[in-house]
Amino acid sequence: MNYAMGIDIGGTKTALGLVSPEGQVLSKTSLPTDLSVTPPEMVDKIAAAVTQLLSDAGLQESDLKGIGIGAPGPLNTRLGQIAEPPNLRSWWNFPVVAAFKRHFQAPIVLENDATAAALAEKWVGAAASAEHFIYITISTGIGAGIYSHGRLITGATGNAGDIGHIVIDPAAGLCSCGQHGCFEYIASGTAIAREGSRLLGRQVTSKEVFELAFSGRDTAIKALVDRVFGYIATGCVTLINTFDPELLVIGGGVSQVGEPLFGAVRNYIQRHALNPSGRDTAVVPAALQQDAGLIGAAALIHITY
Ligand SMILES: [Zn+2]
Numbered sequence: 001m002n003y004a005m006g007i008d009i010g011g012t013k014t015a016l017g018l019v020s021p022e023g024q025v026l027s028k029t030s031l032p033t034d035l036s037v038t039p040p041e042m043v044d045k046i047a048a049a050v051t052q053l054l055s056d057a058g059l060q061e062s063d064l065k066g067i068g069i070g071a072p073g074p075l076n077t078r079l080g081q082i083a084e085p086p087n088l089r090s091w092w093n094f095p096v097v098a099a100f101k102r103h104f105q106a107p108i109v110l111e112n113d114a115t116a117a118a119l120a121e122k123w124v125g126a127a128a129s130a131e132h133f134i135y136i137t138i139s140t141g142i143g144a145g146i147y148s149h150g151r152l153i154t155g156a157t158g159n160a161g162d163i164g165h166i167v168i169d170p171a172a173g174l175c176s177c178g179q180h181g182c183f184e185y186i187a188s189g190t191a192i193a194r195e196g197s198r199l200l201g202r203q204v205t206s207k208e209v210f211e212l213a214f215s216g217r218d219t220a221i222k223a224l225v226d227r228v229f230g231y232i233a234t235g236c237v238t239l240i241n242t243f244d245p246e247l248l249v250i251g252g253g254v255s256q257v258g259e260p261l262f263g264a265v266r267n268y269i270q271r272h273a274l275n276p277s278g279r280d281t282a283v284v285p286a287a288l289q290q291d292a293g294l295i296g297a298a299a300l301i302h303i304t305y
Contacts, residue, residue, distance in 0.1 A: 001065050004301035005050055005106075008113060008293030009033065009071045009096075011087030014046055017291065018053050019298030023124035025291055027053055039082075039094040047103035066107035067100065068300035070116035070293050073143070077110050077158030086176055087140075109300040112158050116296030117288070118145020119152060121249050123299045125287035130247045134239050135286065136163070138232065139252035142184040148243055152305040164188070166238060168231050187231040189254045195224055210257050229261055233268030240269065240278045251286025258285070 003026070008015045010033060017028030029049055034042055050067070054060060072085040080097030082088060100108050111119075118135035121127040127135065127147065135145040142164035146153040153160050164184030165177050172181030185191060189206040196209035199220050204212075212218050213225035236248055248265075255261065266283050273279045288295055299305070 001063065003059065003063055004065050004298035005053070005067045006294035006296070006298030006301075007046060007050070007067065007069045008116070008297050009046075009069065009088075010113070010293070011072065011085070014042075015291070015294045016046065016049055016053065017294040017298065018057055018059070019295060019302070021302055023120075023295060023299070023302070025295065027057055028291065028294060029053060033088070035088070035090050039091045039096070040099055043096070043099040043103070047100065050104070061104055061106055064104075064106045066109060066301035067104060068116065068297035069096065069100070069108065069110045070113040070297040070300075071096065071110065073112045073114075073159050073162055075110065075112060075158055077112075077154065078156065080108075080110055083157075083159075107301070110158070111154065111297075111300055112143070112145070112161065113293055113296070114143035114161055115145040115152060115154055115158065116300055117251065117286075117292045118147055118161075118249075118296070119299040119303070119305055120288050120292050120296035121145075121251075121286060122147055123303055124295065125292075126249045126284050127247055130245075132243070132245045133247035133249060134161075134243060134245050135249045135251065136236070136239070137252035137286075138188060138250065138254040140188060140190050142188050142235075142252075144239070146243060148245070163235060163239065166235060168234055183231065183235050187228050187235065189252075192224070192228055192254065196221060199224060206254060214260065225260075226264075229264035230268065232261065233265045233272075236265050236283070237269055237272050240273045240281050241275070244275065244278065245281060248281060248283045249286050250283065251289060251292060255285055256289070 015030040074083040082091045127133045144161040144163045169181035175182035175185040192206035213222045
């Protein structure tokens with residue numbers, strides 16, 4: 001009864017791991033999230049992988065304290081369902097908790113993946129000593145997990161922290177959600193690649209955009225990156241003004257660009273956070289880039305939140 005199984009369901013792959021009460025990943029595996037099969041069939045495959053991980057470790061289901069599942073939002077944790085995540089279209093309204101309950105008797109907990117990753121940073125990551133912090137992930141999309149007054153803020157249905165659809169610039173283009181100029185539409189890795197490709201007249205990744213910007217060879221690309229860092233900083237100030245955190249933890253692929261981003265964000269916060277104490281909010285990189293999803297899913301079982 002000491003271990004937790006963390007399952008992180010993503011649009012391209014599902015990662016799962018056996019995690020100790022101390023937050024150590026004892027063993028892990030992953031499988032492609034096969035969108036050509038039905039969600040119940042995919043759950044059968046994930047369940048088989050769980051059973052395999054357990055037997056490889058010489059364990060049985062009765063050794064599990066529970067199974068934590070992180071999944072992309074929107075979802076509905078009250079109903080135990082996936083709701084309408086854009087990158088898991090075939091899973092819309094799928095009762096994922098009930099599907100896993102057909103395979104396992106251990107307790108099963110479902111939360112938004114960014115919320116779970118925030119809990120992982122609190123448990124064994126960059127926010128261990130913080131009672132008020134926000135974890136922000138910037139990759140293909142933008143999301144957040146909010147930890148305030150020593151607990152996670154999940155909302156009525158598990159969708160708190162969906163900051164990717166805060167409007168930053170209504171004059172910018174149409175977001176998939178129907179609003180204009182959402183945070184995610186103008187500052188995600190997808191946005192950086194899209195705007196970089198438009199400026200250059202060829203397809204580039206966000207990583208190539210950053211390389212070109214920092215090489216000093218393209219002023220338009222440099223201006224694009226500066227603009228995006230400004231959007232990210234604006235989003236951070238909105239969060240500071242709303243939640244008064246002591247710490248912001250930024251993870252996700254775009255955060256790997258490192259100091260140019262973190263420096264720009266700190267600088268903007270120092271000038272624009274409304275509350276004088278908010279101007280000194282610490283901004284640090286996530287500690288758990290790899291395995292954050294499955295450690296977070298396991299944290300849902302191991303710690304009270
Ligand atoms: Zn939107």
